[in-house]
Structures are given as C-alpha cells and as structure tokens.
Amino acid sequence: MTDWWHANFPLGKQSLTIADANGYPVKIAYGEVGSGKPLFLLHGIGSWSYNWRNSIKPLSKYFRVICFDAKGYGFSDKPISRREQQGHQVTELARVIRALCNEPAIIVGESLGALVALAASQKYPQLIARLIVVNVPIFAKRLPHWGMSLLSQIPIEVIQAIDTSRLSYLFAPLVREVMAIERRSVLYDPSTLTPEDVYWITYPYIEFPGTLTKVAEELKIAAQEIELAQANKPNWLTNTQNNLFKISCPTLILWGKQDSWFPASDGKKLQECIPNSYLNIIPNCCHDASFGASAIINKTAVRFLQESGYC
Template identity: 55%
Template structure:
C-alpha cells in the first residue's frame, strides 16, 4: 500500500511542534498543497487527515490547503495524560498560528467544527471565513453505540489492549466492524470502499496509544454532554452562548440524511450566527466530506468566491 501522505502532498508528511494545552511539546503531522490564501482543514472525532482525501486537490487549485492530524489522532503524538475539556480549542489555535501568516479560511467537520467555533469566538483575527460541516452544537448524547461503548469501558482496560497491540492481532475483525459503522455515516453504502476502511482504521491498528486517546476523548465528550443536559458549566454551552461573537462570513453545510445530528440543528445554528448561510447536502450522511465530495467542494468554492466578491464591493 502506498504512503497516503506522499501521494497526496508534494512534500509528503511534514511535522510541526507546538505546546499542547498542558504546555508540553507535541509533534503534529500535517500536509500542505497549493498556493495562496491559507485554508485549514479540521477533522472530526475518530478521524485524521485522510477524511479530507476527496477534497484536498479541488481546494488546492485555489488555496494553500493545510491538513493536519489533531493531537491523539492519525500520525500526531498521543501523550497518555488527562486532558482539559477545551484542549482541542487551545491546540487548534496554536496550529493555526504556527502554519498561517494571515487570517485563514477554516473548513471543519463534526467535532472539529465545534472546536473551530470556539477558536473563532475567542480569536476572530485568525479566521477570514468559516465553513462548518455537520457540527454537534446541540447534542443530546454521543450519537453512535460504538462511541458510547468506548466511553463506558474503563480507560485502563483500553490502555492494556493498546499496549498488547491486540488491535493489530484483531485487524480483520476491527476492519469489518468499522465497515459496518462507516455505513451509518454515509447515505450510499457503495461509498464505503476497502481503501476507505483501510486508511480510516490505519492509526488505530498501527499506532499504540490511538485507541486509548480515542476512548478518553469519548469519555470527555460524554461528560460534557451530561453537564450540558444538567445545566452545569461546560464547553458546549459556552460555545452556544457566544455564537453571536462570530461575525465572519460562515457557510453551514448539513447532510440531509445525517443520522447523528438533525438538519434542524443546522437551521438553529444559522439563526444564531450573524453572517451565516445554510446549505443542505443532498443524499448525504454525517461524513459529508467523503460522502458527497463533489457537492461539498463546489459549495465551499462557490461560497468563498461569493464572499470575496462581496468584501471587495464593500
């Protein structure tokens, strides 16, 4: 199997070192393609840069596309230490500052979009325009049984599985389970290919620590959602309360067949943002970037071209 980074980016996989939310140096894997204004792609939970494989080339024809693996995901470092609820927000800000020398276009999916909202609220100078795909801004619970299962398993048990490399031993079974789970997030099961399953599961199977960080992330997310439901202080509520602070042009893309988060959440989000446009992605599940890439690419490029023209006119 070819090296995905090498075949996707002119310089292959590059490395950036940032201070994480615990003020420890961590290595972040990223790729870069194209020239011009920076466009940062932010992946969601249980994912890595590969999730944008069908979008990078189209966007790189017009922008300097920067695609990175968040800490704990993909090819980036996976330090096994407790995390604060807003660690993804802090680290996304630091990645953007390190890679971009001007306000960037931020394109973010799922949990990555929630982190992007928080970053733009706190640091509006970092973002020129914002694109959000199926963002869990009004969640009721972890949307998938696999996520809930990992959130309930003692973290020490998951860490033991990681250390013994049982994921590698059970590779065929894990890939089959993921194949079934992928069908839940796409409208057309034919979009779930062997290559897609192979690369989607590659970090969990090949890199110790990935499963542990994933379980810890689900546990943290489940705790935040419980606090939200109980009316106690939490990161999600803070983001909800500060939506009016986002004043940059924003495109919200929402899949019409998202089984995890309903279109009504996208409508509610649009109504709470100042300069937001909602566009529904037809015949698409939660994984929009890969489920309907041509529609998503066209929608993003059209929005960015239109918002650029409007800024010139003003």
C-alpha cells in the first residue's frame, strides 16, 4: 500500500514537538502542501488527517494546506499514562498554529475539530483569520452513536488493557469490517467507501497502541460535558455556546442536510449566534461531509474565502 503521507505531501509526514495542555512535550504528525495563506484542516473524533483526503490537493491550489493529527489520534503521540481535561485540544491547536505560522490562519474543522475551532476562535482570536466549520456538535444533547456511548461507559483501564494487548491488531479483519459498516452509516452514498479507505481509516487503531484508549477518553469527557450541560452545571461546552457571539472573524457554517448525528437545525441556530457568519446546508450529505461532500465543501470554501478577501 502506497504511503499516504508521501502521496499527498512533498515532504511526507513531518513531526512537530509542542508542549501539550498539561505542559508535557508531545510529537504531532503533520503534512503540508501548497503556498499562500495557511489553511489548517482539523479532523473529528476517532479520525485523523486522512479524513480530508479529497480536499488537500484541491485547496492547495490556493493555500498552504496543513493537515495535522491531534494528540492521541492518527500518527501523533498517544500519552495514555496521562488523563486529559476538556478543552485541551484548543490549547494544543493554538500551539501548533504558532509553531507553523507567522500570520493568522484559516481553520477548516469538521465535527469535534469544528468545535475545537469555535472555542479557539473565542480564546485566541488573533490566531484565526477565517473560520469554516462543518457539522459541529456545539448543541449536542447526547453522544450520537451507540458505540460511542458504550466506549464512554467502559472503565478506561479496561480499554487500555485491550489496547495495549494489541487485540485490534490480532483481529484486524474484524476491526476493518466493523469500522467499514459504521463509516458507511454516516455517508449519503455508502458505496463510495473503498477498501483502501477502510484500510487507512482503521490503520491507527490496528498499528498504534493507545489510539482506542485516547478516543475512549475523549468520549468520556464529551459524555460528562453533555451531562453537566443538561444539569445546568458549569461546563466547557456551555461556556463555548455562551461565548459564540465573541467570534469576530468571518465564519462559514456548512451542514449536511441528512446529518443524523447533529441536525441541520443546529446549523441555523449556530448561524444566529455568530455575528459575521454564513450558513450553507449541503444536500445529499450526512455526517461524514469531508469525504461524502468534499467537492461541494472545497468549492464553497474557496468561494467564501475569495469573497471575504482572503484568497
């Protein structure tokens, strides 16, 4: 199988060391291609840079495209001995931007990556020039999938034992089959998912111990945040909701019309909360928009950035 990083980035997979939100050094895997204004592509929970596979080359015609795997995901470090706190990805995103750019960046985020981008726009407005968010779990009432709920309830020590024993490697064909079924369920046209897609989507889970543990940890944090929000107790998610009005950069909101995880009505609500924002509902599109509706996302993003004077 061709190395995905080298196939998409001139220098292949590169490595950047930052201090994470806990102050420990971590290696972040990233790739970049193109020139011009810096544009970061942020993946969602359980994913990695591969999810943006259909946007990297088209967008690199106009921008310096940078894809990186968040800590705990893909090819980046997975410090399973340390527990995370909600919002750590916001701090780490800011440190990646500062390390790789000397000017404000364009951020394109999907799902959890989009939620991180919204929070970062509030906390570090000087780092973000334009914002594009896709299918954001900003008003989530629950974890959207039964598998996520299950993982969030299993003690992290059990998940870690399964993970470090390399069971996913031993049962790789089963892991790929289960993941393929679940990924097809969030695509409007499931037939577009190829065996190569399944191979790369599941690669970190099979090859890198710690991936499942860190994903489960993030799900536990998400479940706790949603629970606190519903109980009207202080939490990071509600704080991010309450400060959406502070986002001052031009913002494009993209939402799959058939997204069964987070309804398109959430997109309309989000657009009402962000002053300088625009909403585009994507037809024939479910939650996995970065792959299922990549052509529309690429075209709409470029047009938005051109019209807002940043292309």
